[in-house]
Amino acid sequence: MLILGIDSGSTTTKGVLFDGKNVLDSVIVSTGSSPKEAMKEVYRILKKDNDVYTVTTGYGRNLLEGLSDKSVTEITCHGKGASYLCPGISAVIDIGGQDSKVIKLDRDSNIVDFAMNDKCAAGTGRFIEVMMRTLKQEISNIDSFIEGKNPLKISSMCTVFAESEIVSLLAKDEKAESIAMGIVDSICERTAIFARKLNFDGSIFFSGGLSKSKVITSVLSEKLMQEVLTHENSQLTGAIGAAVIGSKKIRG
Amino acid sequence: MVGNVCTNMHPKLPLAMGAAVVSLCATSDETIGEAEKDLPRNLCPLIKSSYGFGKTDKCPYFYFSDIVVGETTCDGKKKMYEYMGEYKDVHVMQLPNTQIGQDSFNLWKNEIIKLKDILEEKFDTKITEEHIKSAINLKNRERTALKNFYALGKLDPPAITGGDILKVLYGSTFKFDREQSIKEVEALTQKITEEYNEGKVLERKPRILITGCPIGGVTEKVVKAIEDNGANVVFFENCMGAKAIEDLVSEEKEDVYEALAEKYLSIGCSCMTPNDNRIKMLDRAIDEYKVDGVVDVILQACHTYAIETLNIKRFVNGSKDIPYMSIETDYSTSDIGQLNTRMAAFVEMI
Numbered sequence: 001m002l003i004l005g006i007d008s009g010s011t012t013t014k015g016v017l018f019d020g021k022n023v024l025d026s027v028i029v030s031t032g033s034s035p036k037e038a039m040k041e042v043y044r045i046l047k048k049d050n051d052v053y054t055v056t057t058g059y060g061r062n063l064l065e066g067l068s069d070k071s072v073t074e075i076t077c078h079g080k081g082a083s084y085l086c087p088g089i090s091a092v093i094d095i096g097g098q099d100s101k102v103i104k105l106d107r108d109s110n111i112v113d114f115a116m117n118d119k120c121a122a123g124t125g126r127f128i129e130v131m132m133r134t135l136k137q138e139i140s141n142i143d144s145f146i147e148g149k150n151p152l153k154i155s156s157m158c159t160v161f162a163e164s165e166i167v168s169l170l171a172k173d174e175k176a177e178s179i180a181m182g183i184v185d186s187i188c189e190r191t192a193i194f195a196r197k198l199n200f201d202g203s204i205f206f207s208g209g210l211s212k213s214k215v216i217t218s219v220l221s222e223k224l225m226q227e228v229l230t231h232e233n234s235q236l237t238g239a240i241g242a243a244v245i246g247s248k249k250i251r252g
Numbered sequence: 253m254v255g256n257v258c259t260n261m262h263p264k265l266p267l268a269m270g271a272a273v274v275s276l277c278a279t280s281d282e283t284i285g286e287a288e289k290d291l292p293r294n295l296c297p298l299i300k301s302s303y304g305f306g307k308t309d310k311c312p313y314f315y316f317s318d319i320v321v322g323e324t325t326c327d328g329k330k331k332m333y334e335y336m337g338e339y340k341d342v343h344v345m346q347l348p349n350t351q352i353g354q355d356s357f358n359l360w361k362n363e364i365i366k367l368k369d370i371l372e373e374k375f376d377t378k379i380t381e382e383h384i385k386s387a388i389n390l391k392n393r394e395r396t397a398l399k400n401f402y403a404l405g406k407l408d409p410p411a412i413t414g415g416d417i418l419k420v421l422y423g424s425t426f427k428f429d430r431e432q433s434i435k436e437v438e439a440l441t442q443k444i445t446e447e448y449n450e451g452k453v454l455e456r457k458p459r460i461l462i463t464g465c466p467i468g469g470v471t472e473k474v475v476k477a478i479e480d481n482g483a484n485v486v487f488f489e490n491c492m493g494a495k496a497i498e499d500l501v502s503e504e505k506e507d508v509y510e511a512l513a514e515k516y517l518s519i520g521c522s523c524m525t526p527n528d529n530r531i532k533m534l535d536r537a538i539d540e541y542k543v544d545g546v547v548d549v550i551l552q553a554c555h556t557y558a559i560e561t562l563n564i565k566r567f568v569n570g571s572k573d574i575p576y577m578s579i580e581t582d583y584s585t586s587d588i589g590q591l592n593t594r595m596a597a598f599v600e601m602i
Contacts, residue, residue: 059589059593072600073593073596073597073600074593074597075593075594075597075600076597076600076601099590110601111597111600111601112575112601113569113575113601114597114601116590116593116594
C-alpha cells in the first residue's frame with residue numbers, strides 16, 4: 001500500500017504519494033474557495049489505481065470525510081516533513097499564507113515546542129502577497145525584482161497600515177524595488193524575533209511558499225545569524241510530513 | 253447583595269452580616285461594545301465585559317448588587333473602578349503589591365477592617381467577630397466541598413471531563429444558599445465516586461493542567477479545544493479553580509482579621525511581585541494530578557499574566573520537565589480555528 005499525504009493550506013493544497021522511502025509523485029493545486037474540493041482533486045490526481053492510506057493536514061484537514069484515514073495538525077507534519085527533507089535540523093520556520101510558525105525539534109526530530117503568530121496577517125506570506133500586489137508585481141518574480149537592492153524601512157506591522165505606508169513611499173517617488181526589499185527585511189526581522197523566543201542552536205529549515213525565494217532565505221539567515229536550509233520540495237513539507245506519519249502508522 | 257470582581261475579595265464579611273455575595277467577573281463579549289465607548293479597545297476583555305455589564309444592567313446580579321467591592325489588583329481594574337463608581341456604589345480595597353513583609357500584612361488587615369466598617373454603615377448593621385467566625389466556618393466547608401469535588405481530577409483514568417469540573421466551579425460562584433450549595437456539591441462528588449467505583453470511567457488520555465487568567469463562560473472554548481483534540485483537563489489553577497479554593501482560612505487564629513488577611517495574601521495572583529505561591533501550587537498539582545502538560549491561558553492585554561508566562565514556562569519545562577504552552581485569547585469566538593490547531597498540536601507533542 002502507498003501513502004497519500006495531503007496538506008490543505010489557505011492558498012494552495014499540496015499532495016504527495018509516498019512509498020515509505022521516496023516521494024513518487026506530487027501535485028500542488030490552488031485552494032480557491034473550497035478547500036474540500038481542492039483536497040478531493042489532489043486525492044483524485046495522485047491516487048489513480050493505487051491502494052492508499054491517506055493522512056490529511058492543514059486547516060482543512062478534517063474535510064476529506066470518508067477518504068482520509070487520519071488527520072494530524074500541520075505543526076507536527078511540518079516537523080516530520082522537514083526532518084525527512086533535511087535530516088539533523090533543529091527547528092523549522094514555516095511562513096504560510098495564513099499564519100507563520102516556528103517548531104523546535106529534539107535530536108530525534110520530535111517536536112518539543114512551537115510558536116505561532118497571532119491572528120492577523122502580519123508576519124505571514126499574505127503580508128508579502130498584498131504588498132507585492134500594491135506594487136503591481138508578481139510574487140513569483142520577487143527574487144529578480146529585489147536582488148541586491150537596499151531595503152527601505154517599513155515600520156508598520158499591520159498589513160493594512162503597511163499598505164498605506166507603501167502608498168506614501170511611492171508618492172515620495174521611492175523605488176518600488178527598494179520598498180519590496182524593505183517589506184522582505186521587515187517580515188524576516190519579525191520572524192527572527194519570534195523564532196528566537198524558542199532558543200535553539202543548529203540549522204533551521206525554512207518551509208512554506210516564500211522559501212522558494214533565495215533572497216528571502218538569505219535575509220532570514222542574516223537576521224537569525226544561523227544557517228537556514230531549504231529544499232526544492234519545501235512547499236510540500238506538510239504533505240510529506242503527513243505521508244511520513246502515515247507510513248509509520250501502517251508499517252510501524 | 254454585594255458584588256465582587258476578584259478572588260481576593262472577602263465574601264466572609266458580607267456573609268457575616270447576612271448579605272448575598274456574587275461574583276461579577278464577566279465572561280461574555282455581549283457588553284464589550286458598550287464598554288468600549290468609555291474604555292480603550294486594547295484592554296483585557298474581563299475588565300471591559302464586567303464594566304459593560306454594570307453599565308447596561310444586562311446582568312441581574314450586577315443590577316441587584318447594592319455595592320461592588322473591588323481591589324487594586326491589576327492597573328486596568330483599578331482605573332476601571334473609577335468610572336464604575338459613576339453609576340454604582342463601589343468600594344475599592346487597597347491591595348498591597350507584595351505578599352512579603354509585615355507592612356503589607358498590616359495594610360491588608362486594616363483594609364479588611366475598613367471594609368467591615370463600610371458595610372456596617374451601608375447596610376446599617378453590626379458585624380461581630382462571632383458572625384465572621386461562623387462565616388469563615390461556612391466558607392471553609394464550601395471550599396472543602398469544592399476541593400473534594402475537583403480532586404476527582406486526580407483519578408486516572410478520569411471520572412469526569414474538565415469541562416464538567418469547570419461548570420461546577422463556575423456555577424458555584426452564583427449560588428446564594430451556601431448550605432444548599434455545599435450539600436449539592438457533596439452529593440455530586442459522592443455520586444461520581446460511586447459510579448467510578450462501579451466502573452464508569454473515561455478513556456485515558458494526556459492529562460492537562462490549565463493555569464493563568466480566570467476562565468469560564470466563553471473562555472470554556474479553550475477547555476473544549478483541548479478535550480476535543482485528544483486530552484483531558486484534570487486541574488484548574490485559575491481564579492475560578494484552585495487558586496482561591498485550595499487553602500482554607502484558619503479557624504484557630506484568635507484574631508479573625510489576621511486569619512482573613514493571611515489567607516487572602518497567600519493567593520498566587522500575578523498582580524503580586526514576586527508571585528512564588530503560584531509556582532508552589534503548580535508544583536504540587538502537577539505531581540498530585542499526574543499532569544502531562546500545562547496550558548497557560550492569557551486574556552488579551554493582561555500584562556501581569558502575560559509577563560509571568562516566561563517564569564511559568566521555565567518552571568514547567570525545567571523543574572517539572574513536561575510540555576508547556578501559553579495561548580492568548582479573548583471573549584470572541586473568532587480564534588476557535590487557531591485554538592483547535594494549537595491544542596491539537598500540543599496534544600500530539602505529549
